[in-house]
Amino acid sequence: MNMRITGLVLFLVLLVAACGGAEQQPEPAATDHTDEDGHSGHNETAESTRTVATIQDGMQVIELEAGANGYVPGTIELQAGIPTRFIVTRTVESACLEQIQIPDLGIAVTDLPLGEPVTIEFEPTEAGSFQFICGMNMQHGTLVVKREA
Template identity: 35%
Template sequence: MTKKIQDASVIVDGGYQPATVVLKKGVPAHLSFKRISEKGCLDTVVLPDFGIKEKLPLNQEKVFTIDTRIPGEHQFSCGMNMFHGKVVIK
C-alpha cells in the first residue's frame, strides 16, 4: 500500500501567501516556499516545530517534508520573527 503525498505551496512576497496552510493529519506532506521578491526580511524561513530554519533562494522553490503526525497549529516566520504564518494539521 502506498501512501499519498499532499503538496502545499506558499508564495513569499513581502509576506506569506497564503499565511495559513492546512494539511491532513498522518499524510506525508511536501510544503514549498517560493520567494519572489526582495521585500522585507523573508529570505529565511523558520518552522520551529519541525526543526527547520532555512534560506529561501530568490525565485526558486524550496521544498520541505513536513511531519504531519502532530495535529494543531504550527507557526512559521521569517528569520527575525516579524512575518508569520502557520501550518494547521488536522
C-alpha cells in the same frame, strides 16, 4: 380662442411628461440586499488566504509565496500522518523573507533564494497549529494540522 386651445394642449403635454418622469422613479427597495452582500463579502475576504493542501501520490503538497504581501496563503490546512511537501518561493527582494523556519515541526532556518522554489519535507504527526516564521521571527503564517479522517 385658438391660442387658448393651444395653451391647453401644451399644458396637457407638460402634465403627461411630468407623469412619465415620475413613473421612472420607484424601486428604492434594495436596502436588505446591500446589507446581506456587505456581510458575506467581508467573510469571503477573511477566508481567501486560507488553503487546504492537495494530495498527490500519497503526499500532501502545499505552495507558499513569500512576497510583497508577506506569506500567501497565510493559513494552510494539513492532515496529520501524511508526508508533506512544502514548496516555498520567495518573489520579492527582502532581507526579512529570505529565510524561513518552522520551529514547532523541527524545521531549522532555511534559505530562500529569490525566485527559486525550495522544497521542505516533513510529516505532521499531531493535530494543532504550527507557525512558519521568517528568519528574524517577524513574519508569521500558520499550518493548521487536522487529525486523520
